[in-house]
Amino acid sequence: MPAGSIDSGSEDELVWLLRHKTRRRIILAIGDAGKISATTLRDMLRISTGSLYYNLRQLKDFVRQDEDRNYTLTEEGERVYKVLKEGGVLSLDLLKPKPPSRFTKLVTNIFFPIWLFSPLYESSGLRAITSSLSIMVSILLLVYTRTSPFILHIYESSTNIFEIVAKYLGNLVVMYLLLTFISILISGRLFHLKEARKIMESVKSVGLSSLNEESKFFLSLIIAILPIIFYPGLLALDKFFNLYLLPEPGKPGYYQIRDLYMIIAQSLSLPFLIALTAFGRRLSGTTAAIVVLLVYFISHIISQLMMISL
Numbered sequence: 001m002p003a004g005s006i007d008s009g010s011e012d013e014l015v016w017l018l019r020h021k022t023r024r025r026i027i028l029a030i031g032d033a034g035k036i037s038a039t040t041l042r043d044m045l046r047i048s049t050g051s052l053y054y055n056l057r058q059l060k061d062f063v064r065q066d067e068d069r070n071y072t073l074t075e076e077g078e079r080v081y082k083v084l085k086e087g088g089v090l091s092l093d094l095l096k097p098k099p100p101s102r103f104t105k106l107v108t109n110i111f112f113p114i115w116l117f118s119p120l121y122e123s124s125g126l127r128a129i130t131s132s133l134s135i136m137v138s139i140l141l142l143v144y145t146r147t148s149p150f151i152l153h154i155y156e157s158s159t160n161i162f163e164i165v166a167k168y169l170g171n172l173v174v175m176y177l178l179l180t181f182i183s184i185l186i187s188g189r190l191f192h193l194k195e196a197r198k199i200m201e202s203v204k205s206v207g208l209s210s211l212n213e214e215s216k217f218f219l220s221l222i223i224a225i226l227p228i229i230f231y232p233g234l235l236a237l238d239k240f241f242n243l244y245l246l247p248e249p250g251k252p253g254y255y256q257i258r259d260l261y262m263i264i265a266q267s268l269s270l271p272f273l274i275a276l277t278a279f280g281r282r283l284s285g286t287t288a289a290i291v292v293l294l295v296y297f298i299s300h301i302i303s304q305l306m307m308i309s310l
Contacts, residue, residue: 020284022047023055024084027073030063031081035070048105050115053122058282111271117279120220131219134226139165145235151175151299152266154231155306175225176218178298179273182291183281217280224276227268231261266296 025045030036036044042052056063062077073081109115120127142148148157148167151174157164238245246261247254270292278288 020055020058022051023059026052026055026059027062027077027081028084030071030073031078031085035066035072037070041071048115050113050118053118054114054279057121057279060282112275112278112285113271114275114279116223116272117220117276120223121216121279127216127219131222134222138226138229138232139168141229141232141236142168145232145239147232147235149225149228151178151302152228152269152296153299153303154228154262154265172218172222172225175295176221178295179221179277179281179291180217182294183277183283183288186287186291186294187281187283213280217276220276220280221273224272225269227272228265230265230268234261270296 022045026041029041029044033040038049038052038056042049045052056071059077062074062080063071064074064077065071120130142157142164143161146157146159146164147154148164149155149171150167151171157167234245237243246257273292273295274285274288277283277291278285281288281291283291
């Protein structure tokens, strides 16, 4: 293959990747430097740590880390770098982009909290501690309020502690499977491929790439889904302090207020799930949002069917 050419089999994915200016700048910066640390790269590009690691994950086929944790270009990355250089992409706008406003940064950090998952993916200790605490808090609140989750809804459950715990852990597996397989389908990388080998490569570029990567995603999912426990948390406060936040079942307004609390809990969860899906499944923010909204839609349909059957 000529030094400055790109494998035609990966052309569509490459166009998608390099459509993002930050990724082009990352490849150009690493190519110019030869090797560069994450801190230097972040400072040079004037982007957040979360944004840097998110985009580096998107470019995992084009960049790699050496034994000193410096970033260098892979062979494919070198080809992309040469194409970018030869194509005259080095413009003043590309090298010195206008930094986003504080308001833009604030809104992005709130509604697309990618900053949360870069340290979780980088630090196994932090990931283990935070996921363990999330499990403990979730199980305590679910057991105390006698509720259990299914996808993105919370339902009244039996008084059997082991059943509640089993439903909680089972729901984590269901969420993992839904996010993974919907991400693979929505990414669109399967539909233009004919060879089985290339199909598997495309699947692995989104999910199921390695046990280590999948464990990172699963443990991060435990943290991302924690806000859904906002609803049992309110029930626990109401029950413990007699705050009367929720009318008794059957009383006027019970279902409306319950549904309002549920919507708040789901709304708190959605940004974290979108950010995790984008980060962990190497998807754009828009595609990740579609994936998570489809999961929510499935959860809502199941909830409605369960209400009809009662």
